[in-house]
Amino acid sequence: MKAQQPIGLFDSGIGGTSIWKEVVKLLPNENTIYLADSKNAPYGEKSSEEIIALSVKNTEFLLSKGCKLIIVACNTATTNAIDYLRKNYPIPFIGIEPAIKPAALLSKTGAIGILATKGTLSSKLFEKTTKEYTKNMTTIEQDGEGLVPLIEEGKLNSPEINSLLSIYLKPMLKFNIDHLVLGCTHYPYLIPQIKKIIGENVTIIDSGEAVARQTKAVLEKHNLLSNSTTKSHHQFYTNAETKVLKEILSDVSIEFKVEKLDF
Ligand code: DGL
Numbered sequence: 308m309k310a311q312q313p314i315g316l317f318d319s320g321i322g323g324t325s326i327w328k329e330v331v332k333l334l335p336n337e338n339t340i341y342l343a344d345s346k347n348a349p350y351g352e353k354s355s356e357e358i359i360a361l362s363v364k365n366t367e368f369l370l371s372k373g374c375k376l377i378i379v380a381c382n383t384a385t386t387n388a389i390d391y392l393r394k395n396y397p398i399p400f401i402g403i404e405p406a407i408k409p410a411a412l413l414s415k416t417g418a419i420g421i422l423a424t425k426g427t428l429s430s431k432l433f434e435k436t437t438k439e440y441t442k443n444m445t446t447i448e449q450d451g452e453g454l455v456p457l458i459e460e461g462k463l464n465s466p467e468i469n470s471l472l473s474i475y476l477k478p479m480l481k482f483n484i485d486h487l488v489l490g491c492t493h494y495p496y497l498i499p500q501i502k503k504i505i506g507e508n509v510t511i512i513d514s515g516e517a518v519a520r521q522t523k524a525v526l527e528k529h530n531l532l533s534n535s536t537t538k539s540h541h542q543f544y545t546n547a548e549t550k551v552l553k554e555i556l557s558d559v560s561i562e563f564k565v566e567k568l569d570f
Contacts, residue, residue: 351424
C-alpha cells in the first residue's frame, strides 16, 4: 500500500460528505474517493444482513479504485458492518458511531438525547456503548425515521423536516437533556433547524472532527500519510442523480469531480 493512494469513504448517500469535509480540512494532501449509495438509502430501515451486504459492495468498489484506507462515513453501516469488514479486508477501516461517551461525560443534568437511525439504535455495538457509558443516566433514544429520505431529496429546510424534528426533539426537552448526540452523518446538515427547536441550552454533539483526527492517527501509524505536494484529487461517485450531492458540496472551495455510476 502506498501513501499516495486515495482514502475511500462511503455512506448510504450524501450524509457522509459531512465527514468528508472534516477529513479534507485536516488532511489537505490526501486524495479521496467518496461513494454515495443513494439508490439504496435509507440503510437505517434495513436488516443487519442487508447492511453488511451493501457495505461489502461499497468496500469492494473502493478497493477496486485502489483505496489505502476506508472511512465508513455512516453510523448505520459502522454499527452493523465494521467488525465484518475489519475481519475480511486487509486495510484499515475508520468508523463513526454516535458520540455517547463525550455526551455522557460532559452532561451536568444526567440526561442526554440521541437521534439516530433504527439500524443504529438496534445494533449490538450501540447497545454495548450505551451500557458502558450511561449507567445511572437518562438517555432518550429517538429513531429519526423519514429524515434521511428527505435529506436525500434535498429538502433540508422543508416543512416536512421541521415537523419531524419537532416531533422527535421536543419530548426530549421534558427530560431536561443538556446534550443531543447526532448519530447519523446526514443530520449535521439539519443543525440550524435543530437549534431552533432545542434552543441554546442543549449542546449538539457530532463526530465529524473526531473521525478526521482518528483517520490521521491511523494513517500515521501505518506510514500511509500522504506528503504529496501536488494538488489533491477528489472524486465523488453516486448511483442517483448528481443534483443534491452537488448542492450539498456547494460550500466547498477545493476542486472535486462528481460522476453518476450504476453500482
Ligand atoms: N448517514 C447514515 C448514518 O450515518 C444514514 C443511514 C441511512 O441511510 O438510514 O447512519
